[in-house]
Amino acid sequence: AVVLRVCRFIVGMNDAEDAWMDTFISAMRAYPDLPLDANVQAWLVRIAHNRSIDLVRNRGRQPIPIADLPDRIDDLGQSSGERHDIWILVGELPPKQRQAIAYHYLGGLPFREVAAILGGTPEAARKAASDGVKALRITINPAQRKQTA
Structure with missing residues (x-):
């Protein structure tokens, strides 16, 4: 799985x-x-x-x-309106952030192993995952942009 x-x-x-x-x-x-x-x-x-x-x-x-x-973006299966599909949003993250989130949070791998896969340090892997989660929070709730600035 x-x-x-x-x-x-x-x-x-x-x-x-x-x-x-x-x-x-x-x-x-x-x-x-x-x-x-x-x-x-x-x-x-x-x-x-x-x-x-x-x-x-x-x-x-x-x-x-x-x-x-597709003729329109809605034909891709994303519903219109304000609904956010987290998987689509994760897929739009930069590759390192997306992969760090997938390997650590979904794959259950420690940052040491994530770093070995991505080619970097555990600290860099942790930062990529953290930045990705922060970007997701801001995308889902733009009001958090002011809180984190």
């Missing part, structure tokens, strides 16, 4: 299952070389991250037929 949630946050709902399958295919191939004392969950999350990023890169190089583009 953790791996699928990580895939969803990186590639979105439509491509998450493809990334999830690629993750486990890669994991099965690499499993014989996995050290006995390895943290399997962190290892799988790392593979999910890499496969998801690969999928984003590969899909970004493929043209989208004009017929598949």
Whole structure:
């Protein structure tokens, strides 16, 4: 479940299952070389991250037929009005913030492991997650912008 949630946050709902399958295919191939004392969950999350990023890169190089583009933003499934869908808002965060939130809060990984996946320090991973949560709070409740300034 953790791996699928990580895939969803990186590639979105439509491509998450493809990334999830690629993750486990890669994991099965690499499993014989996995050290006995390895943290399997962190290892799988790392593979999910890499496969998801690969999928984003590969899909970004493929043209989208004009017929598949929506006429209006509402056709993407987001309801109009003031309702905020937290998953859409998280998906709009900068990549480091989005990934730090996904790995720590959804994946349950400590910031030390999040930092290893993202390539940085635990403090930087904690800051990225904190900045992401702050941005979400301000987006959902603009009145908090004044409180945090």
